Structure formats: structure tokens, C-alpha cells
């Protein structure tokens with residue numbers, strides 16, 4: 001395992017019965033990288049990410065995240081990562097401040113840490129005047145920015161983002177990516193799945209999954225060169241066209 005890698009994955013596989021959702025994938029992610037995880041619907045992105053977060057047991061293969069073994073050290077793993085999905089939402093009937101306190105409390109942060117960091121966070125998001133407003137009253141883009149900030153509040157070594165910007169407008173998506181860059185600049189590694197190809201261009205390296213396998217992995221510029229494409233969208237279409245799955249298979253859990 002490379003000294004600098006924060007994620008090390010070797011032949012990682014997940015089967016549901018006879019169906020192989022993730023098929024022997026291998027890769028490394030370096031500390032501080034913004035690592036994009038792309039693929040058509042049903043390619044296996046969420047399944048792979050859930051295994052890396054210690055939420056789903058692999059069928060076979062190896063994976064270490066922040067030095068923790070995803071088979072045996074899931075508690076340590078969960079304490080050292082942040083996670084945000086499109087479906088993850090803050091508690092709408094709690095205020096902004098209460099949400100922050102609730103999630104920070106889960107990670108066992110001290111009162112002094114929570115107080116100081118909350119003040120800095122509200123300032124960064126320009127939400128000082130709204131701290132006591134219910135989250136349910138915020139526009140969707142603000143909820144997403146707040147959800148991201150809460151996911152990295154405990155200063156994890158790596159944050160997993162599963163389609164974090166689904167359904168938000170391009171300006172808000174751009175602002176969201178500024179938050180991602182700020183987090184990466186503090187040394188947090190970012191592992192992000194997205195369907196937006198402009199966002200793929202913002203990543204340091206990008207993986208494209210097709211039918212459970214890693215079909216390509218490189219920097220956006222190297223991928224464009226390899227596939228003789230002018231945009232990541234073109235690269236993606238060339239690869240995703242090979243897919244036989246359509247993502248409509250029934251999810252059982």
C-alpha cells in the first residue's frame with residue numbers, strides 16, 4: 001500500500017445472489033485528492049461507496065479507508081469519515097444550530113469545539129442571522145451546503161459525497177464546489193459520485209464505472225486525450241455506451 005494513499009481497494013466485489021453489482025475493482029486514492037466516481041445508473045457506484053463507508057460488507061476483495069479495514073474496523077472507519085448523500089437530509093424540524101449540535105455530538109466533539117466551529121461555519125455560510133431558523137424553511141441549495149458542512153464538521157480525513165448536488169441549479173452547484181475545494185484545501189480527501197460532467201472536470205482524477213467494473217481511471221485531461229474527446233461528457237458517453245445494465249433492477253435493501 002502506498003504511504004500517501006488514504007483509500008486502498010483491491011479486487012473489491014459485491015454480489016447480491018447471482019448478480020455481481022461491483023466486480024473486482026482496484027484503485028488507490030491519495031490524501032487530499034478530489035476523486036470523482038462516475039458511471040451510468042446502476043453501474044455500481046453507490047454499492048462501492050457503501051462498502052468503503054463500512055455500511056455494506058463486501059463479498060470478497062480488500063479495502064482500507066484511512067487505514068481501517070472495511071471488514072473488521074467499521075467503527076473506527078465511521079468515526080474518521082464524513083458521508084453525505086442526495087437523500088441524506090438534515091432534520092427539517094430542528095434549527096440550523098440544533099442540527100449542527102446534534103451531528104457534532106454523535107462524533108463526541110467537546111462543547112468548546114462545537115461552539116467555536118459553529119460560529120466559524122455560520123460565518124462562512126453567511127448564516128449568522130439564520131442560526132435559529134428551522135432547516136425546513138431553507139431553500140434546497142442552502143440545505144445541501146449546510147448538509148455538506150455538517151458532514152465535514154468533525155474534520156474527518158475523508159468525506160464521501162453521493163450525488164450531493166442532485167436537483168440544484170448550476171449557480172448553487174458551483175458554490176457547492178467552492179465548499180468542496182475549501183475542504184480539500186484543509187487536507188480532507190473528497191470522494192464524490194456525480195452525474196454532472198462539468199463536475200467531473202473539477203476533480204483531480206476520475207473513475208468511470210461500467211457494469212460494476214472500472215473502465216477508466218485518470219485525470220480529466222488525460223482521459224480526454226486517451227479518448228480523443230473535447231469534454232468529459234464525450235469521454236463518458238463513449239464508455240457508458242458499452243453498458244448492458246440499465247439500473248432498473250430491483251433493489252432489495
Ligand SMILES: Nc1ncnc2c1ncn2[C@@H]1O[C@H](COP(=O)(O)OP(=O)(O)OP(=O)(O)O)[C@@H](O)[C@H]1O
Nearest residue numbers: 016021041042043044045046047249250251252253
Ligand atoms: N440490495 C440490493 N439487492 C440487489 N441488487 C442491488 C442492491 N443494491 C443495488 N443493487 C443493484 O446493483 C446495481 C448497482 O447499483 P448501484 O445503486 O450501486 O448503482 P449506481 O451506480 O449507484 O446507480 P445510480 O447512479 O442509479 O445511483 C444495480 O443493478 C442495482 O439494482
